[in-house]
Amino acid sequence: MKKTYLIIAAAALTALSACTKNEVRSISDEPSQITWQTVIGPKSTKALVDGTKFSTDYKFKTYAFYNANGTTWPGQNPEEKASLYIDNAEVKYHTYTSAVIPAYWGTEKEYYWPKGGSLTFISYTVIDSGKATSYPTSVSCDATNGLKVTGYDVDADANKNLDFMVAYATGQTANTTTGNAGATKGVPTEFHHALTQITGFNVTTQGDYKTVEGNVVKAGSYVFKIKEIKIVNPYNKGDYSLKTDATGAWNSTKYTEQGDKSTYTYKISEGKSDVFDKNNAVNLFNEQKAFLPQTFEKVNYTFNGQTYLEKAREKRTQKYIDELKKVPYIEFSYSISYYGEDDKISFTDNATDYISLNEIHGKDGWQINKKITYNVSINITGTAGEMVIYWDPTVKEWEDNTIGGVI
Numbered sequence: 001m002k003k004t005y006l007i008i009a010a011a012a013l014t015a016l017s018a019c020t021k022n023e024v025r026s027i028s029d030e031p032s033q034i035t036w037q038t039v040i041g042p043k044s045t046k047a048l049v050d051g052t053k054f055s056t057d058y059k060f061k062t063y064a065f066y067n068a069n070g071t072t073w074p075g076q077n078p079e080e081k082a083s084l085y086i087d088n089a090e091v092k093y094h095t096y097t098s099a100v101i102p103a104y105w106g107t108e109k110e111y112y113w114p115k116g117g118s119l120t121f122i123s124y125t126v127i128d129s130g131k132a133t134s135y136p137t138s139v140s141c142d143a144t145n146g147l148k149v150t151g152y153d154v155d156a157d158a159n160k161n162l163d164f165m166v167a168y169a170t171g172q173t174a175n176t177t178t179g180n181a182g183a184t185k186g187v188p189t190e191f192h193h194a195l196t197q198i199t200g201f202n203v204t205t206q207g208d209y210k211t212v213e214g215n216v217v218k219a220g221s222y223v224f225k226i227k228e229i230k231i232v233n234p235y236n237k238g239d240y241s242l243k244t245d246a247t248g249a250w251n252s253t254k255y256t257e258q259g260d261k262s263t264y265t266y267k268i269s270e271g272k273s274d275v276f277d278k279n280n281a282v283n284l285f286n287e288q289k290a291f292l293p294q295t296f297e298k299v300n301y302t303f304n305g306q307t308y309l310e311k312a313r314e315k316r317t318q319k320y321i322d323e324l325k326k327v328p329y330i331e332f333s334y335s336i337s338y339y340g341e342d343d344k345i346s347f348t349d350n351a352t353d354y355i356s357l358n359e360i361h362g363k364d365g366w367q368i369n370k371k372i373t374y375n376v377s378i379n380i381t382g383t384a385g386e387m388v389i390y391w392d393p394t395v396k397e398w399e400d401n402t403i404g405g406v407i
Contacts, residue, residue, distance in 0.1 A: 129163075196291045
């Protein structure tokens, strides 16, 4: 589990990684049949699929490619190019009651290990926590391009909050590992979550800005209430590819239509208090949990100021905000009530803060197989003290005023 913290205009990000392990098993020695057995690895944190077991209700599809002795995937030249051996076959769990033939993960058609050379396996599945399995609609796989999934839309009804997972194993020559008690050995197939999961936002204040004695809010207190938080303009549609590593990569740059980017609004649960302070967080949620991994553009703005404080002040100008809204960003809406007297609000300030997703995540963006919770800490002074009121006293020069007259 990895945690990364940073202050927005007071927001801290916590990133949690989630891994999934799938393993493959064989059921006979002569001839050596290829089978699969799947589990979610012990290093996994709970993602869209809970727990550490790859349920026996799940299924997945797989490709396998053959490399002759002395060659490796995908082949260094056309003569050595790997050839397709298993073409997008579905793998599922098979139960046997015989002690001689244990349970196994396998295909309907039997496939056998070649006597020489090796196999590379590329597998994929789309699963929900209700144990249903589906598959992307546009999939291809060959030795030139590897696995390609085109036009995957996380917002589409067919994909919404489903766990798209992939697995890659190369140089395999036999069934070698076992993951579930009672099942036979198989090809080690480690699945990774191909999407990013965002659980929501936790919001507090960075300092103690409120004093309460008994049930009385004392004069000089600031009381914060959350309204909503929005994630604005990330891509929801992209192309996925996997060839020579376990996780693959996403590309969304060709998708420029209006429906290819989304806004996700986070609110508190119904009936929950909207008041937050240093020791009492509010939690905001959105039904969307699965997001498209992507990197984020920087705000195209040249600062006039040189110091951190000067730049922080410029980030609150409309000119900067207009440029920020051209890239993916997060918008925080909340109110601050000031108590000028005990238990009496003098005024309420409705506040909106913005921060680009690039400023939070840097070059990494939303990464594959990561689970993110945003921890936001509102600082009334601003990120660099730019919201503190200071005074600049001067004295106006005396003005000469000569009065003349005759008495």
